[in-house]
Amino acid sequence: MPLNKNIKKVMVIGSGPIVIGQAAEFDYAGTQACRSLKEEGLEVVLVNSNPATIMTDKDIADEVYIEPLTAKVVKQIMLKEKPDSLLPTLGGQAGLNLAMEIAESGFLEEHNIKLIGTTALTIKKAEDRLEFKNTMEKIGEPVAASLVVENVEDGVAFAAKIGYPVVLRPAYTLGGSGGGIAHNVTELQDILANGLRLSRVGQVLVERCIAGWKEIEYEVMRDGAGNCITVCNMENLDPVGVHTGDSIVVAPSQTLSDKEYQMLRTSALNIITELGITGGCNVQYALKPDSFEYCVIEVNPRVSRSSALASKATGYPIAKVAAKIAVGYTLDEIKNAVTGKTYASFEPALDYCVVKMPRLPFDKFITAKRTLTTQMKATGEVMSICTNFEGALMKAIRSLEQHVDSLRSYDFSNLHGEELTLQLQKVDDRRIWVIAEALRQHWDPDRIYEITKIDRWFIDKIKNLVEMEEALSTRELTEDLLREAKRMEFSDKVISELSGKTEEVVKALRHQYNIRAVYKMVDTCAAEFEAQTPYYYSCYDGINESIETKPEKKVLILGSGPIRIGQGIEFDFCSVHCTWAFKEEGYETVIVNNNPETVSTDFDIADKLYFEPLTPEDVESIVDIEKPDGAVVQFGGQTAIKLTESLMKMGVPILGTSARDVDAAEDRERFDEILEQCQIARPKGHTVFTTEEALNAAHELGYPVLVRPSYVLGGQGMQIAISDEDVIQFMEIINRIQQDHPILVDKYLMGKELEVDAVCDGTDIVIPGIMEHIERTGIHSGDSISVYPARSITEQAKKNVIDYTEKLARALHVKGMINIQFIAIGDDVYIIEVNPRSSRTVPYISKVTGIPIVKLATKVIVGHTLKELGYAPGLQKEADYIAIKMPVFSFEKIRGADISLGPEMKSTGECLGISPDFNEALYKAFVGASIDPTRHKQIIMTLRKEDRQEGIEIGRRFEALGYKIYATRGTARDLNAAGVHAIKVNKLEQEAPTLLDLLLEHRIDLVIDTPSSGVEHSRDGFLIRRTAIETGVTCLTAIDTARALVSSLEVAHQAEFNLVDIAKVKNA
């Protein structure tokens, strides 16, 4: 069937802000699908509240609305744009839920909008627990014994019948949010109550636990004619019980015989056929390790994280094909873009092994439980490809950028016998390291299998790696040994540590024996057909096949690696735009990255893609082959910046701002000199290495002070200290990891925080806009609500910002991007930090100003001037509307994480609120972040002393909106004294009913809890905040955020919003 002629204008719904369980993979899928639709000449209307995405670019869709993803807003956009079709399967669970809500309301029928790519019935059959179970029963596909319950009592009764442990899965939540495994009735009551609350439909599936079975996934495609294929299958190294997003996943499956493989494949095909899916679908299975018994765990009738992984693992563009199917094509009509010869109606054959590892945020949330469960906790992931499993695992480990480069990186050698057994029983992110230790202690692999249920094949592979460690540290480093170690992807650094030779010697030996990385192509077909797309991975056991190119100009672009808190999708946005701009300038572009979720690793973004770890050695091997004319590091976040020195040593020129100048911005002394030259003030501060020096510095500056390591992104490890005790503790935490650079101790100044992203061509500076933070200084810029244009600072302060930006850009000889953060106190402006590189706010400010900052910066880097590019220097004309970037958090996913905001970044994503009216923009931003506390109109306030005065005003405004206020003793007293009615509630240690009871009654919309600063976090406060988060109640910890929220609520009653088509935003 060719293109359906009735389809002309398609609306695509994105997945909204990045949260755990719903990350960049949907930008990748959405971008690919939108491009594929436009290729067909269709008009695309895009809705997504996330401004950091590439899919919300005006080049990707015809009309772009960065608006909150609510039924009300989407309907309003539909009325305005009048699309004929809605494609709901690209926006993850959020997009699908939203589409369902709109479809169920009858709105689509009423306005003649067709759901394409799926049907409401299909979604219901796959997503509704009961419907799903019935459907599976109908076609004889086994599912684990389960019951959908709507109250705790039914759950308890059912669990008593099937026996503990039981798995709990709330319906319609993302990343398994609110789910878990209950081992007894107490745990069951706890998790179930929470799950019921988090489920959109108040349903939780109670299911017999099949933990310990093999977890296998199939990615399936089906077209409108009923043709089905499986793109690939994947085997989780971690057995059932760990969310697949948190598991180490291998593609294709390694331990299934053809009988098992085909049994599950046939099942997956039967399922997709019965559900009537037209597009992509993911089916998850539990397979009993000692029989053919299996059951279907879950079906996702849409593109997913797994489908992104499968696309990258095989080269098969699932989202693109799904979009083509949605508009009418059949699989045999869609060309396989990788081979250009074959069609989408085939199953990729891999001739390599793929390993995916999750990037978990426990380095950020040190109080959080490391345990992995059915609730996903990973913020991102890395993927690696090699000809053998050992090599793929080693490459994945060093791609994580978590100070790990081998199975020796976490030391468990102090554990023996019973202790080691206990550690092995813990299902956490370090389990493979524990297994390695057990193997070093010569444990029988069977014993490890019995404890972990990780398949013996994987254990043997880990054993092989451990044996190589042993060989390297005991045997002579012969050519054969070195060759074998490299085949298993031991880095030169690890080999040097084990063999006692220096890294240089190891490298020299390698070159002497001609042991070099070679590159193989990911071609979807195991070399059966010639491929067109240069998508490469390295190995050491073969012949190089990366095509030698000698273009006039070739640039190496370093990506930003796995998504983590502090370095998110924004940097992928920058990398991709930089690549496109270089292409426009006639460069051949070569990207190196290891993140399977991103657009930058799509096969047709750069001219060449190397799916490799971003370490100096891995990059050098690529440089040896590609011999680029230069590299850009300013767009790939800290990951790329960290490679600067190594690239220079390899003789690769750094394009744009020189490494020396980049360093000047980070090096305290040199930076101070520059500030002095420019006569710019900054908070006083010192660089220190030891705790003693830090204390001296703090005493000299006077508390409060900011303590932080240098050369980090996202304020990692940054804290405000108010006492010696704090300083001692923070220094201890920072120094747990070897610091190559000094630690900074600065005077903490309280004021308005401002931020600027600018482009400098060496002479002129273009400042697209000034952003202002709602929260005062002390809260990380990534966690603050950011307002463009800045509206509450003085004209003089604004002038100073422009002046300082220009001076600093020139003084640092910036060529390309610069990001500066300021504090404004009245007319006075101080510098907080300068980053001569791309920042988190670049996509946001690009979109709301209509100025393509990355493109400009790239063109400046290759030698154009800003004037040439048509931009007048200085601050650009301010927009006619207000654009607010709202941070979005994933606290409910990370048990035990402290949610109070501070100088260390904690948010995982962002959304935008845009409107000519400030309060409306705010309201949209809050709603976009799912903060809409209007259900019960009851709030709890518990404020520290310093915030009470401002709290009274906020309380008064809530009261005027009809809210009932509960408050802890001191807060209640002050509120009541000022004439704001507040009901006093007891703190936790006091008699019931306490604050906690109030929360657990589920009658509260919002908690405003501003904790006192310093280490001394009260246990109470922590508990209140956690309980609020875990029961789905919004909890704000900064008084400024609360004020913004109440302002926004004052416009909440508006029937319609002002809509802004971002694609039409132009800067004159």
Next chain:
Amino acid sequence: MKAYLILEDGTVFTGTSIGANKEVISEIVFNTSMTGYLEVLTDPSYAGQAVTMTYPLIGNYGITRSDMESLKCWHDGFIVRELSRIPSNFRSEYTIQQFLIENDVPGIAGIDTRALTKILREKGTMNGMITTKEYSDLSEILPKIKAFKATKVVEKVTCSEAYTLQAYEYRSNIPDSFDGIDGFENIGKAVKSRKMEASKASHGEKTYNVALLDFGAKRNIPRCLCERGCNVTVYPAHTTAEEILATNPDGIMLSNGPGDPADNVEIIAEVKKLYDSNVPIFAICLGHQLMALATGAKTHKLKYGHRGVNHPVKDLKTGRVYMSSQNHGYVVDEESLDPSVAESAFINVNDKTNEGLSYKNKKIFTVQFHPEACGGPQDTAYLFDRFIEMMGGAL
């Protein structure tokens, strides 16, 4: 021990010796399936060939005898990147290393199988030698390698005497039932039982007598028939048409098998007689080629063949596309078909070559691919049902 793979074009790969320690010259082909190495190793159609697996990790799940598609391994040699040092699967009985030795098959591991595949893809299938001897002068042996041609391979792999398999008794090793596991509802019946029930439901309780001509039949062909209520009598390849027709079979099945189809002159003559009878015939792979040759069409050798489990075939009648398991170096030349005799029923979506024929005014249909799967997708198993229906009177 070091081993070498020497191709007829002079390319030499150095690796490690696996399996039997002997020198062998054979035709080198590649297979792209990611699972099913045992099914590949025991597929008689590979007689006269050495197979390289493009998937690099082989032997992971060991050897399970009941998964073998014939009694032994017919490969001349086996070429892999890496053999797993331990097998891990609940059904595994022993290692692939032992299997190769037991079957006296030499092999080579640790070579760049992708590079080898690319050579075969670009230059076409060629001969090669697997040896542990180091030859300093290739000019001596290259002519010898080049000269190799496998002959009489069908004779080698066919059964020595006829035997009969009873309906419903001969079937796959997947257990019949998953019942009896506590706490699970609807675990349901095993895939196989389900198939059998479905078969009885759709074809009725009637059993058919099928004569299967064994040119190197994979076990799953008779299994698929037995599961669908057929008594299958397996005949050696050189059984005459008269002998078969004398038993009054309800249907005749021509199996897969190795080698150049045109070499089987005598068999082709017998197949022509079967064509002339009015007995329903279903043929797979070599059987399909032999029927085409018997009715005047021609076959030709593909550059590097189709060997894998991901080949898309299109049913020209319905427009549906199925994934199929394939193993063939030769193909029926569609141009040579007499349009009054047969018409194309399936084509390969990738290279548009013929994948199946439907014979006019005859109850005969033949396919190039392997609906019996093993290894590979089971998507076209419905063709066995079509055969049953045909025996039951449907056209």
